[in-house]
Amino acid sequence: MGELLGLLKVVVVQGKRLVIRDFKSSDPYVIAKLGDQVAKTKVINSCLNPVWNEELTFSLTEPVGVLNLEVFDKDRFKADDKMGHAYLNLQPLVSAARLSHALRVSSGEMTLRKVVPDTDNCLVRESSISLINGEVVQSVWLRLCAVESGEIELKVRLIETRDGPS
Numbered sequence: 001m002g003e004l005l006g007l008l009k010v011v012v013v014q015g016k017r018l019v020i021r022d023f024k025s026s027d028p029y030v031i032a033k034l035g036d037q038v039a040k041t042k043v044i045n046s047c048l049n050p051v052w053n054e055e056l057t058f059s060l061t062e063p064v065g066v067l068n069l070e071v072f073d074k075d076r077f078k079a080d081d082k083m084g085h086a087y088l089n090l091q092p093l094v095s096a097a098r099l100s101h102a103l104r105v106s107s108g109e110m111t112l113r114k115v116v117p118d119t120d121n122c123l124v125r126e127s128s129i130s131l132i133n134g135e136v137v138q139s140v141w142l143r144l145c146a147v148e149s150g151e152i153e154l155k156v157r158l159i160e161t162r163d164g165p166s
Helices: 093-104
Strands: 006-016 028-034 038-042 051-061 066-073 079-087 109-115 127-131 135-144 151-160
Touching: 006 028, 006 066, 006 093, 028 051, 038 051, 066 151, 079 135, 079 151, 093 109, 093 127, 093 135, 093 151, 109 135
Parallel strands: none
Antiparallel strands: 006 051, 006 151, 028 038, 028 066, 066 079, 109 127, 127 135, 135 151
């Protein structure tokens, strides 16, 4: 495992227009993976537009990886159904954190970088990476892949170790 850059705090905020996997609805939950680290949200019963507002924490190390998300429908008597997957490249967040150190800004709010949707990411719309009172923060809407519809909203914060990314 590489050098520790800090903690990655991922708030799984909500889902929109998730697919039906049961008779009339679904019971969605999200599994987030970063390298060999795995975290899971609670199940929201009978909801296609769930609100989790649940924070998941990961250690972020070099080399910087990709945050993978999988959405499932909880089933009682059989294997859980897949409701799509998405990913978020964390390199822009770490690059923005390095920029914030170069700028030596520790208070207030400043946009450090914008990330636009393209074929290499799952972004629904442009996302800004900001420095807010010393923390590097990104809010994103991710489109779920391999399904008819569905989006997941995340708020991602990098809580850096003392020295921060170099």
